[in-house]
Amino acid sequence: MDFTAFVFYFLSAILVFAGLRVITARNPVHAAMFLVLTFFTAAGIWVLLQAEFLAITLVLVYVGAVMVLFLFVVMMLDINLERIRQGFWSYLPLGAMVGLLMAVEMSVVLGGRYFGLEGAPGPAAAPANYSNTKELGRLLYTEYVYPFELASLILLVGLIAAIVLTLRKREDGTKRVDPAAQVRVKAADRMRVVAMPAEKE
Amino acid sequence: MNFVMPDFYPAAAEIFVAGMSLLLLVIELFAGKKKGFGFVVTLIALAGAAVITYTTADGQVSVTFSNLYISDLFGSFLKLLVYVAVAVMLVYSRDYLRVRGLDKTEYYLLVIYATLGMMVMISANHFLTIYLGLELLSLSLYTLVALDRDSSRATEAAMKYFVLGALASGLLLYGMSMVYGATGSLEISAVAQALAHGVVNKTVLVFGLVFLVSGLAFKLGVVPFHMWVPDVYHGAPTAMTLFVASAPKLAAFAMAIRLLVNGLFELAGDWQQMLMIMAVLSIALGNLAAIAQTNIKRMLAYSGISHMGFMLLGLTTGVVAGDRQFALNAYSSAMFYAVSYVVMSLASFGMVLLLSRAGFEAEKLEDFKGLNQRSPWFAALMMMVMLSMAGVPFFVGFFAKFSVLQAVVAAGYVWLAVLAVFFSLIGAFYYLRVVKLMYFDKPTDHAPITASLDMRVLLSANGLAVAALGLAPQALMSLCAFTLLRSL
Numbered sequence: 001m002d003f004t005a006f007v008f009y010f011l012s013a014i015l016v017f018a019g020l021r022v023i024t025a026r027n028p029v030h031a032a033m034f035l036v037l038t039f040f041t042a043a044g045i046w047v048l049l050q051a052e053f054l055a056i057t058l059v060l061v062y063v064g065a066v067m068v069l070f071l072f073v074v075m076m077l078d079i080n081l082e083r084i085r086q087g088f089w090s091y092l093p094l095g096a097m098v099g100l101l102m103a104v105e106m107s108v109v110l111g112g113r114y115f116g117l118e119g120a121p122g123p124a125a126a127p128a129n130y131s132n133t134k135e136l137g138r139l140l141y142t143e144y145v146y147p148f149e150l151a152s153l154i155l156l157v158g159l160i161a162a163i164v165l166t167l168r169k170r171e172d173g174t175k176r177v178d179p180a181a182q183v184r185v186k187a188a189d190r191m192r193v194v195a196m197p198a199e200k201e
Numbered sequence: 202m203n204f205v206m207p208d209f210y211p212a213a214a215e216i217f218v219a220g221m222s223l224l225l226l227v228i229e230l231f232a233g234k235k236k237g238f239g240f241v242v243t244l245i246a247l248a249g250a251a252v253i254t255y256t257t258a259d260g261q262v263s264v265t266f267s268n269l270y271i272s273d274l275f276g277s278f279l280k281l282l283v284y285v286a287v288a289v290m291l292v293y294s295r296d297y298l299r300v301r302g303l304d305k306t307e308y309y310l311l312v313i314y315a316t317l318g319m320m321v322m323i324s325a326n327h328f329l330t331i332y333l334g335l336e337l338l339s340l341s342l343y344t345l346v347a348l349d350r351d352s353s354r355a356t357e358a359a360m361k362y363f364v365l366g367a368l369a370s371g372l373l374l375y376g377m378s379m380v381y382g383a384t385g386s387l388e389i390s391a392v393a394q395a396l397a398h399g400v401v402n403k404t405v406l407v408f409g410l411v412f413l414v415s416g417l418a419f420k421l422g423v424v425p426f427h428m429w430v431p432d433v434y435h436g437a438p439t440a441m442t443l444f445v446a447s448a449p450k451l452a453a454f455a456m457a458i459r460l461l462v463n464g465l466f467e468l469a470g471d472w473q474q475m476l477m478i479m480a481v482l483s484i485a486l487g488n489l490a491a492i493a494q495t496n497i498k499r500m501l502a503y504s505g506i507s508h509m510g511f512m513l514l515g516l517t518t519g520v521v522a523g524d525r526q527f528a529l530n531a532y533s534s535a536m537f538y539a540v541s542y543v544v545m546s547l548a549s550f551g552m553v554l555l556l557s558r559a560g561f562e563a564e565k566l567e568d569f570k571g572l573n574q575r576s577p578w579f580a581a582l583m584m585m586v587m588l589s590m591a592g593v594p595f596f597v598g599f600f601a602k603f604s605v606l607q608a609v610v611a612a613g614y615v616w617l618a619v620l621a622v623f624f625s626l627i628g629a630f631y632y633l634r635v636v637k638l639m640y641f642d643k644p645t646d647h648a649p650i651t652a653s654l655d656m657r658v659l660l661s662a663n664g665l666a667v668a669a670l671g672l673a674p675q676a677l678m679s680l681c682a683f684t685l686l687r688s689l
Binding site: 146150 | 204207212219222266267269270305307310311314317321327329330333334336337340341343344347348350402404405408
């Protein structure tokens with residue numbers, strides 16, 4: 001076993017353990033922290049596959065942004081764990097049976113016979129000056145520009161959807177400030193010059 | 202680094218619609234309190250896209266954007282139908298949305314994006330493009346269903362739609378990844394080529410195919426992936442139901458053709474069996490469950506499930522024992538079915554919208570009681586649509602069923618045709634019940650029908666189209682066959 005294989009198995013063991021703990025941990029904050037560990041070790045495995053840009057993105061985006069948001073939500077919402085756990089034991093036999101069946105079926109098909117190492121050879125070693133980031137960027141903006149633009153539109157739809165479904169303007173006597181109206185204001189709106197005849201004694 | 206600039210010309214319609222959506226965003230910013238521009242801009246976008254699609258359709262099959270996009274006659278024809286369906290839907294929904302305060306600019310934006318998603322799906326030549334188009338369409342639809350955010354029923358429907366839709370997208374993606382694992386490509390024509398060479402691993406492929414078909418079945422809403430259909434149709438505001446039940450069915454049909462016929466045609470023996478089981482179950486369950494409904498939106502939802510099952514029947518009979526001579530006939534009959542279903546679906550939900558008014562949803566079957574006394578003309582139109590859906594001769598629904606059954610019998614599945622006819626006969630009961638309620642019962646609701654002139658005219662035209670297409674189905678039928686012939 002060479003060093004790469006050792007690193008792979010080491011990271012994989014942590015990954016599997018952390019993944020299991022995500023679904024078995026009783027405390028949701030612990031589960032979220034184990035999910036962070038899962039992402040981090042997965043990033044390590046991606047580095048082994050010479051996908052260093054994706055690995056860094058995984059850590060930055062998922063660990064750095066998404067999971068922090070997730071922890072916020074978990075802490076802000078007072079999740080009633082007792083209610084979630086209700087009915088666990090009554091659902092367990094059926095759920096476990098279906099899960100087991102699916103796992104067996106999938107392992108029969110996806111076993112080493114069809115997805116062996118010879119079917120998916122590892123990437124050829126790249127030269128030292130090879131830049132993953134540059135290659136990805138080149139592909140995204142040339143060959144895959146059409147799906148790239150579509151993905152941006154999907155994000156825009158997400159944005160519109162979030163705003164239209166949650167933004168509420170309260171009309172009932174709130175002293176909300178409209179900056180656009182403040183900027184657009186003219187002197188005539190604020191000041192009225194009234195011509196009055198001069199008073200004489 | 203030898204990158205050639207892609208040819209934007211074949212995809213001009215998509216680019217135009219995307220540009221119009223951004224334009225609408227900007228107009229919204231500057232329009233202030235003015236209303237009504239969303240409707241106009243959306244119609245302009247659809248009309249412009251129709252002109253562009255019509256002029257760029259040259260009958261050639263051409264690919265662009267590094268083979269991610271395909272432009273062919275089949276796609277152009279379906280896209281034109283989608284524009285018409287969306288435009289009709291907009292006119293029907295306008296009053297309904299206005300009296301309920303739902304005619305926000307965001308509504309029109311989401312409709313444009315859903316239309317763009319459908320266009321992308323229709324002319325996709327890559328699994329990635331299909332998936333992105335599907336997500337663009339689905340996300341817009343989820344939001345549209347939830348747009349009436351103070352209605353708990355609509356929110357619940359949207360939540361169900363969203364969760365189940367996400368699951369179906371996951372299934373679809375998983376299937377795509379399996380096909381990628383087996384063939385080494387995500388490009389549909391490359392997958393077809395890899396399969397034609399016949400060196401790929403069939404077990405993995407069929408495993409992936411199961412997931413692909415499941416995802417597809419969810420989007421079509423056929424048994425056993427139909428659970429969302431009645432709840433979403435019932436819970437969503439009727440205008441959104443009309444949208445969900447019309448144009449997206451055409452896009453789902455195009456997706457089925459692209460994935461199964463263009464891509465995995467070599468596996469037709471496998472997916473035909475899966476589709477056949479789903480078709481039979483859908484026709485049976487849809488027709489039986491529709492009888493028990495008292496809500497017309499739920500009834501039409503179950504009827505839609507059975508219609509989609511019928512449409513699938515057409516897809517199951519393309520290849521018989523390795524012989525492909527039936528393919529064109531079978532697929533064009535399925536396409537004709539999908540198109541005529543959309544025409545009937547628009548008319549029937551349009552009628553529900555016509556009878557609704559401020560504070561009142563005409564969604565119960567009783568609301569149709571005595572419609573003949575309130576408006577003989579619209580009662581007659583509704584009767585034509587119902588008879589057409591039931592498959593009574595000389596309406597378009599009859600010829601749709603007839604051509605599908607003809608393909609089924611030609612392929613040698615007589616028992617399947619008998620079964621389908623049997624369940625259609627059972628289904629005729631609930632369509633005729635609506636006719637009975639309209640003509641032989643006393644009206645419980647005497648409010649005059651208040652609809653704008655454009656909606657009355659368009660709905661009349663739509664109802665008459667059901668009859669006219671039934672009297673002369675040959676034109677549409679041969680158009681379907683011709684576009685498929687030039688594209689497959």
